[in-house]
Amino acid sequence: MLVLVVDSSTPAVTAALVEVSADGVASRAHRCTVDARAHGELLAPQVDAVLADADARPRDLAAIVAGLGPGPFTGLRVGLVTAATMGQVLNIPTYGVCSLDAIGYPAASGAPVLAASDARRKELYWAVYDGAGQRIVGPEVSAPAVAAARARELGATIAVGDGAHRYAEVLDLPVRVEPRYPDATVLALLAAERIRSGASSERLTPLYLRRPDAVAATGHKPVLP
Amino acid sequence: MADEPLILGIETSCDETGVGIVRGHTLLADALASSVEEHARFGGVVPEVASRAHLEAIVPTMDRALTEAGVTLADIDAIAVTSGPGLAGALLVGVAAAKGYAVAAEKPIYGVNHLAAHVAVDTLEHGPLPEPAIALLVSGGHSSLLLVDDLARGVTPLGATIDDAAGEAFDKVARLLGLPFPGGPPIDREARAGDAASIAFPRGLTAAKDLAAHRYDFSFSGLKTAVARWVEARQRAGEAVPVADVAASFQEAVCDVLTSKALAACRAQGIETLVIGGGVAANSRLRAMAEQRAEKYGIQVRVPRPKLCTDNGAMVAALGSHLVAAGVAPSRLDLPADSALPLTTVSV
Ligand SMILES: [Zn+2]
Numbered sequence: 001m002l003v004l005v006v007d008s009s010t011p012a013v014t015a016a017l018v019e020v021s022a023d024g025v026a027s028r029a030h031r032c033t034v035d036a037r038a039h040g041e042l043l044a045p046q047v048d049a050v051l052a053d054a055d056a057r058p059r060d061l062a063a064i065v066a067g068l069g070p071g072p073f074t075g076l077r078v079g080l081v082t083a084a085t086m087g088q089v090l091n092i093p094t095y096g097v098c099s100l101d102a103i104g105y106p107a108a109s110g111a112p113v114l115a116a117s118d119a120r121r122k123e124l125y126w127a128v129y130d131g132a133g134q135r136i137v138g139p140e141v142s143a144p145a146v147a148a149a150r151a152r153e154l155g156a157t158i159a160v161g162d163g164a165h166r167y168a169e170v171l172d173l174p175v176r177v178e179p180r181y182p183d184a185t186v187l188a189l190l191a192a193e194r195i196r197s198g199a200s201s202e203r204l205t206p207l208y209l210r211r212p213d214a215v216a217a218t219g220h221k222p223v224l225p
Numbered sequence: 226m227a228d229e230p231l232i233l234g235i236e237t238s239c240d241e242t243g244v245g246i247v248r249g250h251t252l253l254a255d256a257l258a259s260s261v262e263e264h265a266r267f268g269g270v271v272p273e274v275a276s277r278a279h280l281e282a283i284v285p286t287m288d289r290a291l292t293e294a295g296v297t298l299a300d301i302d303a304i305a306v307t308s309g310p311g312l313a314g315a316l317l318v319g320v321a322a323a324k325g326y327a328v329a330a331e332k333p334i335y336g337v338n339h340l341a342a343h344v345a346v347d348t349l350e351h352g353p354l355p356e357p358a359i360a361l362l363v364s365g366g367h368s369s370l371l372l373v374d375d376l377a378r379g380v381t382p383l384g385a386t387i388d389d390a391a392g393e394a395f396d397k398v399a400r401l402l403g404l405p406f407p408g409g410p411p412i413d414r415e416a417r418a419g420d421a422a423s424i425a426f427p428r429g430l431t432a433a434k435d436l437a438a439h440r441y442d443f444s445f446s447g448l449k450t451a452v453a454r455w456v457e458a459r460q461r462a463g464e465a466v467p468v469a470d471v472a473a474s475f476q477e478a479v480c481d482v483l484t485s486k487a488l489a490a491c492r493a494q495g496i497e498t499l500v501i502g503g504g505v506a507a508n509s510r511l512r513a514m515a516e517q518r519a520e521k522y523g524i525q526v527r528v529p530r531p532k533l534c535t536d537n538g539a540m541v542a543a544l545g546s547h548l549v550a551a552g553v554a555p556s557r558l559d560l561p562a563d564s565a566l567p568l569t570t571v572s573v
Pocket of ligand 1: 343
C-alpha cells in the first residue's frame, strides 16, 4: 500500500512516500528541506515531487500519516491541514503519530533516551523513551533544565533530536547525531498496524501543549486625565 | 451556463473560515464557520485562536459547501484562496488547505488578494462590474479606497486609514458603550433610536490642511478618543450616557467621512460606479447615506447583500472566476501566504 507521510513539526519540512506491506515499511521517495520559515511554501511542492519521483498519482495513495507535533504551531498546522484536506479529497484514512516518537523510537537502543525538539522561547518539546523505544513520559514542553532533570530521573543516558543539539550543554547528556528530525519512514512504521488493518480515519489534532497567547479584554482605559 | 468554469474559493484571513463555490457569476454555495464567539471575551480577534479554529473548521466547511452546491472536488475547474493580506497564521491554514485540495484533486490554484475579492463579490449580486470603478472597502481589518481599472490585473490604491480601521472604531466605541463584540451590528441597532445630530463628533482628515496630504485617507483614532472623552465626561458628572445618541452621532461621523471621500474620488476621476464592500458595508446608515449622496451626482452605488460584504469564501471564488475568465495564469504551488500582500497584486 502506497502511503504519504508528512511532518512539519520542526524546521525540517518533510514529505515522503512509503510502501507498507505485510512484512515492513519501505521508503519509495523522500523530500526534506530544513527551513523554519517556509513550511507553507515548501510542503505542497514536496508532496507533488515525491509523487512524481515514485511515478504515482494522488489516487494511488491508500492512506496518509502525519506528525502531530508537538512543534511551533504555525508550521505544524501546515502538515496537518495538508494531510486532512488530501485525505478528504481522496477519501482515504489519515493517521496521526506524535512527531517526537519518530525521533525517540529509532534512537532507543537498550537504555532510556530523551528526544527533544526546539519549542522556541528557550524551551523544548520533549519525551522520554524506554530502551525498546516506547514513550514513557511526554510529550511535554518546558525549559531544557527541567527536561534534563526528568530525563535523568527516568534513567536516560542519551539525548536525541534537534532540541538536544541546540541545548546540549544544559542537558549535559551525550547527544546521538541521528535522527535529528522526525524520520518519515518511522512515522509510517508507527502507524503501520492501523494502515494494514484499515483502522478508521483519525482527526488530526495538533499536540499544541501550550494555550494561545491571549489576555481577556480588561475594562476601558480612561482617556481623560 | 453549464459551460462556465466551476470555481471554489477558500477564505481564512481573519476569524471566518469560508468556502464558496461559483459558476461564472452564479453563486452555488457559501459555507461559513466563524470563531467570532471565541474572540468576544478578548474584545478583538486573537490570531492563534483564529488559526486553531480554521484548522478544525476547514474540512467540515468544505463538505458543507460541496453538498450545498451538489458538486464534488473532481468537478471543480480551479481553486482560489486568499493569500493575503490578513493574519499570517490564519492565512497559512487556508493556503495550505487549498494546496492540499489542489494537489490531491490535481487542479490549478490561484492565490488571490482579499481586498480585490471584496470588490469581485459584487458581481455575484449585480453582474459584471463596469470598469473603471471606485471601491470603498471597510471592515475591522481594512479601510481602503481603490481605483479599479482592471480587476483581473491590478487595482490602484487611492487612500487608506492612517490609524484604526473603520470596523475597529465600531468595536472600540461599542465596548465603551457596553455593547457586545463585534461592535458594528449593535451600534447600527442602537443608532436607529438615536439622534445623529445630537453630538458633533470630529470628521478625521477632512480639514483643508489635512486634505492636501490625505485627500483619500481616513483616520478614526481621533474620533474614537473624542467619543471616549464625551462618554467619560458624562459618567464623571454622574449623568446617564445616552447610548442611542452617542451610537447614532458616532456612526454618522464615520459614514459621513467614508461616503464623502468615496464620492469625491468618483467625481474627481469622472467615474460613475462606486462599489462598497467589507463588514462595515453591512451598516444600514452607510448604505443609505452613500445612495442618497450618490444620486445627486448620477453615481451608481453597488453594495452586495450583508452576508456577502463580510468575509466569506464566495468572494474568493468570485475573484477566481473573474481571473479564469480573463485568462490569468494560475499561481505556483509554492505560493506564499503574505500578511502584507499589496493591493496592486490581485493574484500571486
Ligand atoms: Zn475582509
